[in-house]
Amino acid sequence: MNNTNLIEVDRLSRRFGSKLALDNVTMAVPGGIVLGLVGANGAGKTTLIRHLLGLLRAQSGTVRVFGLDPAAHPVRVLARLGYLSEDRDLPPWMSVRELLRYSRAFRPGWDAAYAEQLREQFQLAPDAMLRHLSKGELAKAGLIVALAHRPELLVLDEPSSGLDPIVRRELLEAVVRAVAEHGRTVLFSSHLLDEIARVSDHVAMMAHGRLVLHGPLAAVMERHRRVVVQANVPIARLAGLPGALFVSGGPGEWTLICNGTPEAFAPALRELGGQLLEEGGATFEEIFHARVGHATG
Amino acid sequence: MEIRLSTSDGVPVYRQIVNQVKYLVASGRLRPGQELPTIRALAEKLVINPNTVVHAYAELENEGLVVRRHGSGTYVAEDPTRLSSRAGREALSAKVDSLLADAAHLNTSVEEIIRLVCERYANLKKKEQS
Numbered sequence: 001m002n003n004t005n006l007i008e009v010d011r012l013s014r015r016f017g018s019k020l021a022l023d024n025v026t027m028a029v030p031g032g033i034v035l036g037l038v039g040a041n042g043a044g045k046t047t048l049i050r051h052l053l054g055l056l057r058a059q060s061g062t063v064r065v066f067g068l069d070p071a072a073h074p075v076r077v078l079a080r081l082g083y084l085s086e087d088r089d090l091p092p093w094m095s096v097r098e099l100l101r102y103s104r105a106f107r108p109g110w111d112a113a114y115a116e117q118l119r120e121q122f123q124l125a126p127d128a129m130l131r132h133l134s135k136g137e138l139a140k141a142g143l144i145v146a147l148a149h150r151p152e153l154l155v156l157d158e159p160s161s162g163l164d165p166i167v168r169r170e171l172l173e174a175v176v177r178a179v180a181e182h183g184r185t186v187l188f189s190s191h192l193l194d195e196i197a198r199v200s201d202h203v204a205m206m207a208h209g210r211l212v213l214h215g216p217l218a219a220v221m222e223r224h225r226r227v228v229v230q231a232n233v234p235i236a237r238l239a240g241l242p243g244a245l246f247v248s249g250g251p252g253e254w255t256l257i258c259n260g261t262p263e264a265f266a267p268a269l270r271e272l273g274g275q276l277l278e279e280g281g282a283t284f285e286e287i288f289h290a291r292v293g294h295a296t297g
Numbered sequence: 298m299e300i301r302l303s304t305s306d307g308v309p310v311y312r313q314i315v316n317q318v319k320y321l322v323a324s325g326r327l328r329p330g331q332e333l334p335t336i337r338a339l340a341e342k343l344v345i346n347p348n349t350v351v352h353a354y355a356e357l358e359n360e361g362l363v364v365r366r367h368g369s370g371t372y373v374a375e376d377p378t379r380l381s382s383r384a385g386r387e388a389l390s391a392k393v394d395s396l397l398a399d400a401a402h403l404n405t406s407v408e409e410i411i412r413l414v415c416e417r418y419a420n421l422k423k424k425e426q427s
Contacts, residue, residue: 032348033348034346034348169344172344173341173344176340176341176344176345176346176347177341179340179346179347180336180337180340180341180347181337193304194304197304197310198302198304198310198343198344198345198346199344199345199346200346201346201348201349201352217309217310218309218310218311218312218349218352221307221308221309222309222312226307277398277402278398280306280307281306281307281308281309282307283304283305283306283307284304285304285305286307
């Protein structure tokens with residue numbers, strides 16, 4: 001494998017009964033980046049993550065993490081990977097102290113001092129029982145377990161799901177600090193586009209099991225434009241303009257989300273008798289809706 | 298160094314940092330020789346990816362607005378004025394362009410716009426004095 005890529009997924013497909021959950025997904029994640037994985041519920045994000053953890057074996061295509069097949073070498077892969085699942089799945093009968101001691105037992109490289117530092121920072125009482133913790137506190141406890149063996153790769157599945165903005169910020173701060181201190185690679189899935197737009201340097205967008213867009217966030221943002229045009233034509237004519245991903249508004253005045261600059265379609269627009277009114281950057285949210293809407297239609 | 302990020306205007310985060318540092322330099326709130334926050338400190342404060350700060354600082358260095366001293370930190374360049382006034386002109390030009398575009402739609406002449414600008418300016422001055 002290319003030794004700068006921590007994750008390599010090649011033409012991965014997965015079927016659950018009649019549903020195609022992953023459809024020919026190919027992606028590479030280089031070391032040292034934060035990759036934000038976005039998509040609607042059911043788009044395939046968690047199924048992809050479960051392949052990376054070795055919880056699902058590839059039906060077709062290949063999955064490599066650290067150059068290894070996680071389904072064949074789960075112990076070797078998981079030793080170098082930290083994981084926070086969406087439903088946290090921590091044993092409710094344990095106290096915070098017991099959880100840390102228990103987690104330490106099967107994670108080589110566990111740094112007890114670091115775990116203790118995180119516990120204090122998150123203000124989790126050692127004697128608190130997990131079943132009595134709030135959702136936010138459970139997420140923090142889960143994050144300590146994911147971080148304390150100082151894994152090379154951190155996988156967070158919807159880390160902010162169901163949390164209030166203050167706790168979300170605390171968790172993200174801890175992730176940013178971990179990246180800043182150790183240059184870790186992070187893959188995190190979220191439906192909070194704002195969060196992804198702030199923290200990621202690469203993004204991957206999924207829709208209906210397919211990867212519809214994958215690349216550095218700054219380049220994605222710079223490539224997509226939001227354009228307002230005036231044209232007295234049916235919507236389908238505008239949707240056919242080169243680079244147009246999504247058209248809304250009308251009749252008469254329309255907003256287009258485009259891949260590329262309006263120069264690319266200016267001649268075609270003139271042919272429709274249209275006129276360019278405004279051009280600016282598209283937000284990550286607009287790009288997401290344009291891309292995912294496009295994939296649906 | 299006060300930086301405020303927005304994810305609602307379609308500008309990449311690194312570009313927002315570059316633009317705001319330029320503005321802080323142009324307006325004198327960051328002075329020549331002044332040290333910028335470390336990459337880690339700024340990333341933690343803004344809760345953004347440290348790589349994004351690296352990207353922004355590299356861009357600012359490329360444009361000659363800051364200098365990086367190895368093993369020490371990032372500083373506002375000693376003579377950023379020439380560059381920052383150019384950056385300021387570029388920013389204003391974009392605003393003037395959009396004003397002119399609006400004027401064209403409203404069938405307003407350039408002379409009319411200039412007169413309006415002078416009028417608003419006089420208004421502002423009057424408010425400042427009172």
